[in-house]
Amino acid sequence: MEWTNKNIKSKTNSNKMKYQHSKDMIQHYEMDDEKENRDKSMVCKYCFYLRSVCGFSAMTTSYCGICEEPILNGSSDTNIVCDKCAGNKDLCTCCGGEMD
Numbered sequence: 001m002e003w004t005n006k007n008i009k010s011k012t013n014s015n016k017m018k019y020q021h022s023k024d025m026i027q028h029y030e031m032d033d034e035k036e037n038r039d040k041s042m043v044c045k046y047c048f049y050l051r052s053v054c055g056f057s058a059m060t061t062s063y064c065g066i067c068e069e070p071i072l073n074g075s076s077d078t079n080i081v082c083d084k085c086a087g088n089k090d091l092c093t094c095c096g097g098e099m100d
């Protein structure tokens, strides 16, 4: 493919957009403006705002790293611990880190 000035411009533009988006997400992270929702889904700040893999993927089963119960919720295939253990130990269900 020929790499023209137009390609260069549009690449540069999209890089700026991505930067802007990351910056926005970091701002959300710092303000934690969705704390209520975040607490409800038991996900830490990093996973909620910056780690986009957690959240809304297809229905899969994984196993809790603490009690070994199957995790049946369909929101993510990367959950580390079940809601119950996360609640008991105040952990993020998504990465297994501490809640903020």
Ligand SMILES: [Zn+2]
Binding pocket: 064, 065, 066, 067, 068, 069, 081, 082, 083, 084, 085, 086
């Ligand atoms: Zn568990």
Ligand SMILES: [Zn+2]
Binding pocket: 043, 044, 045, 046, 047, 048, 092, 093, 094, 095, 096, 097
């Ligand atoms: Zn997390």
